[in-house]
Amino acid sequence: MNKVLVLYDSRSGNVAKMAALVAEGAGQVPETEVRVRHVDEATAEDVVWCDGLAVGSPTNMGILSWKMKRFWDETMADKWLEVDGKIACAFSSAGGWGGGMEMACQSILTVLMNFGFLVFGVTDYSGRKMTLHYGAVASKEPREEETQEACRILGRRLAEWTALYVHGRKDQNPLTKGVKRLCPGDFVEDKTQQA
Ligand SMILES: Cc1cc2nc3c(=O)[nH]c(=O)nc-3n(C[C@H](O)[C@H](O)[C@H](O)COP(=O)(O)O)c2cc1C
Numbered sequence: 001m002n003k004v005l006v007l008y009d010s011r012s013g014n015v016a017k018m019a020a021l022v023a024e025g026a027g028q029v030p031e032t033e034v035r036v037r038h039v040d041e042a043t044a045e046d047v048v049w050c051d052g053l054a055v056g057s058p059t060n061m062g063i064l065s066w067k068m069k070r071f072w073d074e075t076m077a078d079k080w081l082e083v084d085g086k087i088a089c090a091f092s093s094a095g096g097w098g099g100g101m102e103m104a105c106q107s108i109l110t111v112l113m114n115f116g117f118l119v120f121g122v123t124d125y126s127g128r129k130m131t132l133h134y135g136a137v138a139s140k141e142p143r144e145e146e147t148q149e150a151c152r153i154l155g156r157r158l159a160e161w162t163a164l165y166v167h168g169r170k171d172q173n174p175l176t177k178g179v180k181r182l183c184p185g186d187f188v189e190d191k192t193q194q195a
Contacts, residue, residue, distance in 0.1 A: 002032040002163045005050035006155070008057065009039040009068045014093040014141045015056045018151045021142060022054045022091060025155030029172060032159045039071050044079050047086075052162035053117065054155060055108050056091040062100035063107040064092075072111050084116025087161050089154055090135035097139045105135035122157050126150040128187035 004026040010016040019036055026034045037046050047053060057064040076083075090108035094101040109119045122132045127146025136154040138147045156174075163172035171177060 002029060002159055002167055002169075003049060003051045004032055004034045004054070004155070004159050004162065005046050005052070006034065006036045006054045006056070007039060007042050007046070007071075008037075008055070008091075009065045010056075011058060011065075014138065015058050015091070018091050018093060018136060018138055018142050019054075019056050021148050021151035022056065022136065022155035022158075025152035025157075026052075026054070026159040028152070028156050029159035029163055032163070034155075034159075039067050042071065042075070044075050047076060047083055048079060051086060051166040052158045053086055053088040053112070054091060054158055055088065055112065056093075057104060057108060059092050059094035059099055059101045059104040062103045064104055064111070068108070069111070072115070076115065080115060086117050087158060087165065088112045088117035088119050089121070089158050090119075091137065091151060091154060092135065093138040093140060093142070095140065099139070101137040101139075102134045105137065108135070120157070120161065122153060123181075123183075124153055124157075125182045125184055125187065126153055128184075 006023045008019040057068040090105040092101040092104040125131045126149035130146040132150045136150040160172045160174045163169040
């Protein structure tokens with residue numbers, strides 16, 4: 001069974017909504033078991049259990065929340081050298097566009113790299129001007145369809161990579177499985193807007 005953990009922190013519910021969408025996306029890959037854990041209830045064993053991990057945090061001063069940082073500093077400290085090679089990605093909500101959500105994703109990815117995770121971004125677009133190159137991002141709650149879809153794509157891509165690289169399921173390779181992957185040109189209605 002393909003195993004995905006969605007680990008998140010959320011103070012006012014926005015990242016929790018993103019986490020549910022990331023989990024929904026992961027669940028679109030057959031034979032995938034998805035666990036969703038708030039950082040307050042997550043254990044080191046949840047991380048050990050998974051093949052792939054999506055970590056979400058509110059953007060706090062441009063980086064991950066102190067609770068999420070503490071989880072890796074303290075809860076996971078004994079597991080250092082034991083979780084290398086798992087596949088991982090990030091997502092974050094900030095107070096507004098430009099508020100640092102991609103930097104927060106980068107800070108999450110930095111922590112994960114420190115533990116030996118194989119981290120990734122996504123080249124696909126989820127809307128006319130929305131992609132998730134460093135992880136899925138939202139301004140406040142994921143209200144717009146393209147923001148919601150970015151979260152789903154992230155979770156689905158994570159489960160596809162773990163299916164392929166951990167379980168050898170070549171049929172789940174997103175580059176060859178025949179599911180349309182969107183790029184900016186797919187959304188251009190008015191050619192004068194292309195630049
Ligand atoms: C301590 C603190 C720091 C924050 N720092 C930022 C920030 O650097 N940039 C930003 O745009 N929003 C910032 N915010 C706003 C949150 O990132 C935003 O409200 C987010 O959607 C909260 O997610 P949550 O509902 O999952 O807790 C901050 C909020 C708090 C409480």
